[in-house]
Amino acid sequence: MFWRKLLKNLNKWKSFIIILLPFYFMSRLKIHKIDSQVYDKYKDIVEVISWLFAGILSLVAFATIFLAFIYENKLIIASKNLKRILKPYVLNTEELRLSFSEYQDSLFGDRTINILYYVYLLTAASSLLVWGTAVGLYTQYKVSFIIDFSVGSFLVFGIYLFFFILFVLFSLIAIAINLIRNYKNPLDKGFLPSVSSICDMDYIIDKKGDLKEFTKKNCPVIEIYCNPLVHVSKYELVFLIPIKVNNFRFVVTIFSSDGEEEALFKCYGILKEELFSDEVGRNFSCTVEKDFPRKLAEHILYNNCYGEIKIYNSECKLIARHVLKKESKKHITYFNYFIEAEIGLKDNDSNLIKKLDNNNSLFKWQQEKNFE
Numbered sequence: 231m232f233w234r235k236l237l238k239n240l241n242k243w244k245s246f247i248i249i250l251l252p253f254y255f256m257s258r259l260k261i262h263k264i265d266s267q268v269y270d271k272y273k274d275i276v277e278v279i280s281w282l283f284a285g286i287l288s289l290v291a292f293a294t295i296f297l298a299f300i301y302e303n304k305l306i307i308a309s310k311n312l313k314r315i316l317k318p319y320v321l322n323t324e325e326l327r328l329s330f331s332e333y334q335d336s337l338f339g340d341r342t343i344n345i346l347y348y349v350y351l352l353t354a355a356s357s358l359l360v361w362g363t364a365v366g367l368y369t370q371y372k373v374s375f376i377i378d379f380s381v382g383s384f385l386v387f388g389i390y391l392f393f394f395i396l397f398v399l400f401s402l403i404a405i406a407i408n409l410i411r412n413y414k415n416p417l418d419k420g421f422l423p424s425v426s427s428i429c430d431m432d433y434i435i436d437k438k439g440d441l442k443e444f445t446k447k448n449c450p451v452i453e454i455y456c457n458p459l460v461h462v463s464k465y466e467l468v469f470l471i472p473i474k475v476n477n478f479r480f481v482v483t484i485f486s487s488d489g490e491e492e493a494l495f496k497c498y499g500i501l502k503e504e505l506f507s508d509e510v511g512r513n514f515s516c517t518v519e520k521d522f523p524r525k526l527a528e529h530i531l532y533n534n535c536y537g538e539i540k541i542y543n544s545e546c547k548l549i550a551r552h553v554l555k556k557e558s559k560k561h562i563t564y565f566n567y568f569i570e571a572e573i574g575l576k577d578n579d580s581n582l583i584k585k586l587d588n589n590n591s592l593f594k595w596q597q598e599k600n601f602e
Contacts, residue, residue, distance in 0.1 A: 252359035308336035309417040316439035330511040354400040449567035465527035467519040474514035479542040481579040499593035525601035537565035
């Protein structure tokens with residue numbers, strides 16, 4: 231895991247090799263003693279090339295830095311939305327959905343900054359090579375560490391100091407642009423995660439998000455739908471979650487609250503599917519049972535009932551628990567979020583999650599009370 235993370239981080243900086251290439255070429259460069267005529271010729275060529283590269287570099291650097299600052303503002307928006315997603319205290323479900331959508335828009339890739347970044351690197355590397363060659367022409371690459379207060383020594387020192395400062399400035403600009411290009415989090419340590427990562431319960435758990443608050447704002451709904459299009463009323467059991475997130479493990483139990491409280495049925499499963507870009511922030515629904523028992527459905531329809539949902543992590547440990555209330559519309563009876571409940575110490579429903587395949591989405595249900 232450590233080496234994989236290290237290689238991933240190094241991969242983000244492989245482009246920086248371009249700005250180091252001039253030093254390799256200069257180390258292979260052979261500068262021989264030349265007469266004054268040839269020296270003057272080289273001097274004129276260096277001046278022309280320096281002016282050309284200075285002009286090109288200033289334009290490229292300005293355009294790249296300007297565009298990078300625009301992207302920096304987008305990353306600030308993305309970082310704020312990430313904080314809202316992890317701890318959505320002041321958000322309702324629709325605002326949470328909007329935060330997912332805005333985060334995706336803020337991280338939408340653009341070729342322009344990548345093209346300008348590599349153009350900047352090539353221009354900076356070419357400038358360093360030309361000016362480094364000029365330094366060698368003037369100094370024969372001879373550096374003395376002996377303190378000498380002569381004019382010549384100060385001029386040589388100034389030439390190398392200028393070249394060193396130039397290299398540092400080029401490098402710092404390249405580092406800053408590369409950080410922005412790789413989505414450096416401007417408000418926190420590290421880099422911003424991909425959109426698919428934030429749409430994953432395991433990531434939210436790993437980043438210490440408020441799981442109770444998040445699942446409260448993104449609490450699933452259990453529907454019992456009466457299909458009116460068939461001659462004899464047919465009931466279906468439907469699972470719906472307002473915002474699609476992967477690795478969502480849950481167990482829903484529906485109870486009868488008339489007289490003695492008893493469990494009627496359980497619906498449980500794990501949501502784990504490939505998330506496409508156009509699905510970010512959208513809801514997800516799945517028909518768990520297309521032929522739900524009529525007597526069980528009618529008992530729920532005409533009697534007082536309530537539900538309970540338990541949500542689990544990858545280790546099948548209970549992380550959140552909510553009470554669901556029953557509501558009815560035409561052809562639909564559904565259970566949605568009502569109030570947060572204490573997690574408690576005892577939990578026997580985790581065994582249902584342990585039996586599921588952890589690599590694929592799967593939704594099941596089981597009847598707890600039989601109706602003759």
